[in-house]
Amino acid sequence: MTVCEFRPGLEGIPAAQSSISHVDGQKGILEYRGIRIEELAEKSTFLETAYLLIWGELPTKEELEAFEHEVRFHRRIKYRIRDMMKCFPESGHPMDALQASAAALGLFYSLRDLHNPAYIRDSVVRLIATIPTMVAAFQLMRKGNDPVKPRDDLDYSANFLYMLNEKEPDPLAAKIFDICLILHVEHTMNASTFSARVTASTLTDPYAVVASAVGTLGGPLHGGANEEVIQMLEEIGSVENVRPYVDNCLERKAKIMGFGHRVYKVKDPRATILQTLAEQLFEKFGYDKYYEIALEMERVVEEKLGSKGIYPNVDFYSGLVYRKMGIPTDLFTPVFAIARVAGWLAHWKEQLAENRIFRPTQIYDGRHEAPYIPIEQR
Numbered sequence: 001m002t003v004c005e006f007r008p009g010l011e012g013i014p015a016a017q018s019s020i021s022h023v024d025g026q027k028g029i030l031e032y033r034g035i036r037i038e039e040l041a042e043k044s045t046f047l048e049t050a051y052l053l054i055w056g057e058l059p060t061k062e063e064l065e066a067f068e069h070e071v072r073f074h075r076r077i078k079y080r081i082r083d084m085m086k087c088f089p090e091s092g093h094p095m096d097a098l099q100a101s102a103a104a105l106g107l108f109y110s111l112r113d114l115h116n117p118a119y120i121r122d123s124v125v126r127l128i129a130t131i132p133t134m135v136a137a138f139q140l141m142r143k144g145n146d147p148v149k150p151r152d153d154l155d156y157s158a159n160f161l162y163m164l165n166e167k168e169p170d171p172l173a174a175k176i177f178d179i180c181l182i183l184h185v186e187h188t189m190n191a192s193t194f195s196a197r198v199t200a201s202t203l204t205d206p207y208a209v210v211a212s213a214v215g216t217l218g219g220p221l222h223g224g225a226n227e228e229v230i231q232m233l234e235e236i237g238s239v240e241n242v243r244p245y246v247d248n249c250l251e252r253k254a255k256i257m258g259f260g261h262r263v264y265k266v267k268d269p270r271a272t273i274l275q276t277l278a279e280q281l282f283e284k285f286g287y288d289k290y291y292e293i294a295l296e297m298e299r300v301v302e303e304k305l306g307s308k309g310i311y312p313n314v315d316f317y318s319g320l321v322y323r324k325m326g327i328p329t330d331l332f333t334p335v336f337a338i339a340r341v342a343g344w345l346a347h348w349k350e351q352l353a354e355n356r357i358f359r360p361t362q363i364y365d366g367r368h369e370a371p372y373i374p375i376e377q378r
C-alpha cells in the first residue's frame with residue numbers, strides 16, 4: 001500500500017513521535033525537553049543535559065551526583081578491547097575505530113534485558129563513560145603511545161582532554177569543551193538518530209544501536225562535515241580567495257561544507273554559540289587566521305545563498321573551537337559522537353517504550369517477469 005508520494009530523503013515525513021527535542025527551523029530555536037539550548041549551554045553540564053534527555057527531567061542534586069559517580073567509575077575499557085584497538089591500522093579513520101569498538105562492547109555485555117530499567121541504566125552509563133576513553137585510546141595508540149588511564153578526580157570533559165593530550169587541560173578549555181558536548185548531544189530526527197531508532201526497533205542490544213549510529217554520523221553530509229570545513233578553510237588559505245572559491249562551488253553545483261540544513265532556514269543557533277566560544281578561546285590562547293576566512297565565508301555565502309535559507313550550521317564553527325584545543329581534525333567527528341551518544345540513547349529508550357519495527361515501503365520501478373539469461377549468452 002502506498003500512502004503518500006515518494007519524498008527523497010524522507011523530507012518532511014515524521015519517522016517517530018518524540019518528546020526529546022524540538023527545532024523551529026524558521027526562528028532558529030532548539031530545545032531539549034522544552035529547555036532552550038542557550039540556557040542549557042549557559043547553566044548546565046553535559047552529564048546533567050544527558051540525564052535530562054534520557055530520563056526526561058532535570059535530575060535532583062542527589063540524582064545527578066549518583067549519575068556522575070556511576071559514569072566516573074565506568075570509564076575504564078577492558079584490556080581486550082584495548083588490545084583489539086591496538087590491532088587497528090593507524091591510518092584508519094577514528095570513526096571506523098569507534099564504530100568497531102562500540103560494537104565490540106556488545107560481545108562483552110551480550111545479555112539483553114530490554115524491559116529492565118537497571119539494564120537500560122547500566123548500558124547508558126557504560127556507553128557514555130567508555131566512548132571518550134575509546135576515542136582517546138585510539139588516538140594515542142595510533143601515535144605509538146600507550147593509552148592514558150582515566151582520572152577519577154577529573155570531571156567528564158576535563159578527563160577526556162586529559163586522556164587525549166596526556167596533560168591536565170586548561171579549565172576554560174575544559175568548560176568550553178563541555179558546552180560543545182551540550183550543543184551536539186541531540187538534534188531531533190537526523191540521519192544518525194534515525195539509524196539508531198531503526199536499529200533499536202529490531203530489539204537488538206544498545207551497542208549495535210550506537211555502532212550503527214556512529215557509522216551514519218561519519219558521512220560528510222552529516223557529522224563528517226566539521227572535518228571538511230577545516231580542510232576547506234585550509235584550502236582557501238586567505239580572505240581574498242573566499243569569493244572565487246564560493247563562486248566556483250556554485251558554478252559546479254558543489255555543496256559548501258558547514259552551510260545549509262534540512263530544517264534550519266536561518267543561522268543554526270548552535271553555530272552562534274560555537275562562534276562565541278571560538279572567540280573566547282582566541283582571546284585566551286591566540287587568534288586563528290582561519291577565523292578571518294570563516295567570517296568572510298559567512299558573509300559571502302549569506303550574500304549569495306541567504307535567499308535560499310543557506311546559513312552556517314553546527315559544523316561550521318565547531319572545528320575552529322576544537323582546533324584551538326589541539327584536537328586533531330579527524331577526531332572532530334568522534335568528538336561529535338561522544339556527545340551524540342546520549343541523544344541516541346534517549347531515542348533508544350523512547351523507541352523501546354512504544355516499539356514497532358521500522359519497515360517502510362518502496363516504490364518499485366524495476367522490471368517484472370524478466371527472463372533468466374544463461375551466462376554464456378550474456
Ligand code: CMC
Binds near residue numbers: 223259313
Ligand atoms: N552549499 C551550496 N548550496 C547548498 C548547500 C550548501 N552547503 N546546502 C544546500 N544548498 C542548496 C542546494 O544546492 C539546493 O539548491 P537548488 O534548490 O537550487 O537545487 C538547495 O540548497 C536545497 O539543498 P538540498 O541538498 O536539497 O538540501 P538537503 O536538505 O537535502 O541537505 C544538507 C541538507 C545539510 C545535507 C546540505 O545543506 C549540505 O549538503 N550541506 C553541506 C554539508 C554540511 O554542512 N552538513 C552538515 C549538516 S548539519 C549537521 C549534521 O547534520 O550533522
